[in-house]
Amino acid sequence: MDNVFDYEDIQLIPAKCIVESRSECDTSVTLGGHTFKLPVVPANMQTIIDESLAVKLAENGYFYIMHRFNPETRIDFIKDMQGRGLIASISVGVKNEEYSFIEELAAANLVPDFMTIDIAHGHSNAVIRMIQHIKKHLPTSFVIAGNVGTPEAVRELENAGADATKVGIGPGKVCITKIKTGFGTGGWQLAALRWCAKAATKPIIADGGIRTHGDIAKSVRFGASMVMIGSLFAGHEESPGETIEIDGKTVKEYFGSASEFQKGERKNVEGKKMYVEHKGSVKDTLIEMQQDLQSSISYAGGNKLDAIRNVDYVIVKNSIFNGDKVY
Numbered sequence: 146m147d148n149v150f151d152y153e154d155i156q157l158i159p160a161k162c163i164v165e166s167r168s169e170c171d172t173s174v175t176l177g178g179h180t181f182k183l184p185v186v187p188a189n190m191q192t193i194i195d196e197s198l199a200v201k202l203a204e205n206g207y208f209y210i211m212h213r214f215n216p217e218t219r220i221d222f223i224k225d226m227q228g229r230g231l232i233a234s235i236s237v238g239v240k241n242e243e244y245s246f247i248e249e250l251a252a253a254n255l256v257p258d259f260m261t262i263d264i265a266h267g268h269s270n271a272v273i274r275m276i277q278h279i280k281k282h283l284p285t286s287f288v289i290a291g292n293v294g295t296p297e298a299v300r301e302l303e304n305a306g307a308d309a310t311k312v313g314i315g316p317g318k319v320c321i322t323k324i325k326t327g328f329g330t331g332g333w334q335l336a337a338l339r340w341c342a343k344a345a346t347k348p349i350i351a352d353g354g355i356r357t358h359g360d361i362a363k364s365v366r367f368g369a370s371m372v373m374i375g376s377l378f379a380g381h382e383e384s385p386g387e388t389i390e391i392d393g394k395t396v397k398e399y400f401g402s403a404s405e406f407q408k409g410e411r412k413n414v415e416g417k418k419m420y421v422e423h424k425g426s427v428k429d430t431l432i433e434m435q436q437d438l439q440s441s442i443s444y445a446g447g448n449k450l451d452a453i454r455n456v457d458y459v460i461v462k463n464s465i466f467n468g469d470k471v472y
C-alpha cells in the first residue's frame with residue numbers, strides 16, 4: 146500500500162467560508178433511517194457505556210451502541226428503550242448462545258433498531274454466518290459488522306448482508322493487539338479507513354485511534370459515516386468505569402474489552418487498563434465536539450457535514466502537534 150499515514154500526519158486544507166457563524170453548520174448524520182446530532186458513537190465497552198448513559202444519549206439525539214458484556218440484560222434493555230420510544234441498539238458476539246438469543250428476540254417480536262456484531266477479527270466466516278442469521282430472523286434490524294481493516298473484508302461482510310462495517314484493528318488506546326500479534330491498522334488507521342472506504346458501498350464506522358476532535362473531521366474526510374470513540378469518552382461523571390484517587394487526583398478506569406479485567410482471566414489477552422483523569426460531564430464533551438465539528442465544516446467551505454468529504458489535504462508526517470499539547 147502506498148501513502149500510509151495516520152491522523153497526526155494529516156492537515157485538511159481550508160476552503161472559502163460560506164457561513165456567517167459556525168452555529169449555522171449542521172453536524173447531523175443519518176444512519177439506519179435515524180438522524181443523530183453527531184457522527185460520533187461512544188465505544189461499546191463496559192467502562193464507556195451503560196444503560197443509564199444509553200438512555201441519556203438516545204433521549205438527546207445521539208447514537209449509542211450498548212456493549213454485550215451483560216448478555217442476560219439485553220432483552221429487558223431492548224424492552225425498556227423501546228418502551229420509552231428510544232432506539233434500541235445492542236451488541237452481539239458469535240458464540241453458539243448468540244444464535245438462540247437472536248431466535249428468542251424474533252419469537253418475542255423484539256426487534257432492535259441496530260445490532261452490532263462486536264468481534265476482534267471480523268473478517269471471518271463466524272461473522273458472515275451471524276450476519277446471515279440476524280438478517281434471516283430480524284431482517285429490519287440495521288446490522289453493523291466488524292471489526293475489519295481491508296477492502297476485501299468490507300466487501301465480504303457487505304455481501305453477506307451487513308448494513309455497515311466497522312473499520313479498525315488495533316488502533317485503540319487500550320489495545321495491545323498490535324504489540325502481541327504484530328497485526329492491525331494501528332499507526333495507519335486513517336489510511337486503512339480510506340482504503341476500505343474506496344471499496345465500501347454502505348456506511349463505514351471508523352473505530353479507534355481518535356485522540357482529538359479534529360480527528361473526527363479527518364475520519365469523515367477519509368470516508369467514515371460515523372466514528373466510534375473510547376478513550377475520549379472515558380473518565381466522565383457518567384462513565385461506568387470505577388473512580389479512584391491517585392496522588393490526590395480523581396481518575397477513572399478505562400479497560401479493553403479483551404483485557405483480563407473484562408475477561409476475568411489471562412487468556413488471549415489483547416487489551417490493557419489505564420486510568421483517565423476525571424473530565425466532568427459527557428454532555429459538555431458532546432457540546433464541545435459539536436462546536437469543533439461545526440468549525441471544521443466552516444473551514445471546509447460548507448454548512449453541512451458532507452462539505453468535509455471533498456476538501457483537499459496535505460500529509461505533514463508526525464508534525465501537527467509540533468510539541469504542543471491541546472490544553
Ligand SMILES: NC(=O)C1=CN([C@@H]2O[C@H](COP(=O)(O)OP(=O)(O)OC[C@H]3O[C@@H](n4cnc5c(N)ncnc54)[C@H](OP(=O)(O)O)[C@@H]3O)[C@@H](O)[C@H]2O)C=CC1
Binds near residue numbers: 266317353
Ligand atoms: N478492535 C480491535 O482491534 C479489537 C477489539 N477487541 C474487542 O475485544 C472483545 C473480545 O473480542 P473477541 O475475542 O473477538 O470476542 P470473543 O471473546 O467473544 O470471541 C469470539 C469468538 O471468536 C474467536 N476468536 C477471537 N479472536 C479470534 C481470532 N483472532 N481468530 C479466530 N477466532 C477468534 C473466539 O475463540 P477463541 O477465543 O477460542 O479464539 C470466539 O469463539 C470485543 O469486544 C472486541 O471488539 C479485541 C481485540 C481487537
Ligand SMILES: Nc1nc2c(ncn2[C@@H]2O[C@H](COP(=O)(O)O)[C@@H](O)[C@H]2O)c(=O)[nH]1
Binds near residue numbers: 401
Ligand atoms: N485490541 C483491542 N482493541 C480494543 C479492546 N477493547 C476495545 N478495543 C477497541 O478500541 C476502540 C476504542 O479506541 P480508542 O482509541 O477510541 O480508545 C473500541 O471501540 C474497540 O474497537 C481491546 O481489549 N483490545
